[in-house]
Amino acid sequence: MSSFDVSSFDVIILRQWRIFCSAGIIGTLETSVSILAFSHAVNLTASRSEHKPVNAFRTLHRSILLLFAVVVIAIVTLVHFSISKIVAEQSRAQQQSLSPAISLIVSQILKPLHVSEALGKSRELVTLMEKNQLDEAEIFSALERMEQEFGLTFFIASEEARVQYNSDGSKLDLIEGEVSWYFKYRDSEADAIADIGKWEDTHFYIDIKIYDDAGKFLGFFGVGKSLKSFVSVFETYKRQYGYDFLFVDGKGDIMLSSDASLIAANADFTNLSELPWYASLPDKVIAENALNNQLITINGNDHLIAEVALPQFGWTVYLLSPLDARQAEISQGFIFSVVTLLVIIFALFLLIYNLLYYFRRDMQPELIIRNTHRLPDRTQLEESYGELTNKHSSLSIILVDIDDFMSINDQYGRNAGDDVLDKVSNLIGSHLRDKDILGRWSSEEFILLLPDMGPHEAHDLAQTLRHGIAILPPPAEHPDLQLTASFGVSFTATKRSMNEVTAHAEDALYQARRDGRNLVRVQLIDA
The missing domain is CATH 3.30.70.270 (Reverse transcriptase/Diguanylate cyclase domain)
Structure with a gap:
């Protein structure tokens, strides 16, 4: 018989159309009726004659397959592009959130540490502290000069005099039993310690141990910063980026936070385990302390946890990122990709439909041509x-x-x-x-x-x-x-x-x- 079977052509059309419909991309009733009506016309022609113009059907068959291949390639390419774009948006958003966070940590936490470590190694400071008879005027003058230069609060705690000298001109006798921090940290092995103190005006302190050339302990030199300044910076950052910070020590106590209600007062620290979202985490996550990339819910809103270690203090910074804005960005990208895909599919479908219409019009005279x-x-x-x-x-x-x-x-x-x-x-x-x-x-x-x-x-x-x-x-x-x-x-x-x-x-x-x-x-x- 003829080298092309019309019924197989009909099956190809229906098969391709089912793929479009099952993908949920094009499913209008009128289009389906139009295609099926054309298939019925082809079958009607086939029932009246067993032989058709072979070249015409071969051309149509190849054109349909070619356009179908183009559609598949377009879908695969656009899906790949969409996924890549979503991943890129996710990475960009993550980078946008972490980059300012790292900058904030460096400027607010690590910079005071580096300043105190650098000044603590200066020969001038060691000379001031190793004298048998300390010159208080000289000490206050040096501390005041440092405060003016770096914009931070400085102090010297002398082991010899058992006195703490502050850059604001005040001093405090270091009496065991009354001033706990000095004696607790003096006996620790760490040479750099971060602490919260001065509860009447809570400060964040970095304490650096000072030694003479023989290795004798001379006391502490340190930097202090009011927690009010931290809260102000954190609030500005939260308004700009929408993120919350939690600085947590090794025991789970919250040392610093963008939430003022969580900041310690009168030596009373809030522990991480007291937070509702933390208590809702799986036991395995809590046991392993694996909070990085965990999804949590705070006040009905989803947040993603990013974790940054501060080994200098034995702290961990948890960055709580709200997902609303990020989800909106991803949704916009996804919607754009879907609309683009639909436009491409619709354009290709119009090509296929017009091609089918052309062949249908070309074959209509066949229906009245004599046997x-x-x-x-x-x-x-x-x-x-x-x-x-x-x-x-x-x-x-x-x-x-x-x-x-x-x-x-x-x-x-x-x-x-x-x-x-x-x-x-x-x-x-x-x-x-x-x-x-x-x-x-x-x-x-x-x-x-x-x-x-x-x-x-x-x-x-x-x-x-x-x-x-x-x-x-x-x-x-x-x-x-x-x-x-x-x-x-x-x-x-x-x-x-x-x-x-x-x-x-x-x-x-x-x-x-x-x-x-x-x-x-x-x-x-x-x-």
Whole structure:
């Protein structure tokens, strides 16, 4: 038959359409009805004829597959782009949150540490503290100069004098039992300690141990910063970025926070375990203290925890990032990607739809073209003949010639002649098997390729067809029109060329004409 099966084309269209619909991208009822209506039209055409213009369907088939491939590539590319963009946005947002946070930690926490460590190693400071008789005026002058230069509060706590000198000009006797921090940190192994003190005006302190050249402990030199300044900076940062800070020591006590209610007062620290969101974490997370990248809920809003270690103090900074703004950014990026995808898919669908419309329009005339015009021509018949002789051991050929067809055209007109051809082809087709092939051999001749049919069976079929044509009712407008046909039969049981077999069938047909027409003649091929 034809080298392209229309039903398989229909399945391809429906299959591709189901993919679009299942993806939830295009699912309008009108479009589905339009496509299905076109498929129905194609099937209707197929039911009226077994043969179609092969090249047209091949072109359509390839175009559909090509456009479908383009759609798939577009979807994959855009999905990859969307995911990459979302990941990039997520990374950018994370970077935006961490970069200022790190800057804040460096400027507010690490900078005082570095300043105190650098000044603590100065020869001038060691000289001041190793004197047997301290010069208080010289000490206050040095501390005041440092405060003016760095904008921080400085102090010296002398082991020899057991006095703490502050840059504001005040001093405090270091009496054991009354001043706990000095004696607690003096006996610790750490040389740099972060602490919260001065509860009447709470300060953050960094205490640096000072030694002379012989390694003798001389006391502490340190930097102090009011917690009010931290709260002010944290509030500014929170307004700008929306994040909260928690500086937590090794015991879980909150040393510093952007939430003023969590800052220690009168030596009473808030522990991390007292916070509701912390208590709601899984036991494993709490046991392993693995809070980094944990998702928590605070006051009904989602937050993401970022963790930064401060090994200099044995602290951990927890950055609580609200996800509302980030989710909005990601949603906007996702919506943009989806809209872009829909636009591309819709544009490609319009191309496919217009292509289908073009072919549908091109094939609409096929629905009213006469059956005989859709029969395979000689080129297609030769291809079919080759396929049949490869698959079957024998084959008969019948040539059918409508008697006096030219006279019918001349006397009754061309339309009447076309009606005759249609009636004869319909009659012949009704007597054929599925594997038989009917084609046009010339303007008034038909050819039948009959695989696995012997010459006697072919002769009997020709007689049946001859009789059927002779009794066909004439057209209502031409009641005097009488149809007859002559038949030539040939047969081959070996693989021969089509020209050789049809040549014998033509000789038999000519013999039928010479003998008076409306006859069946057989001419076999000599072995």
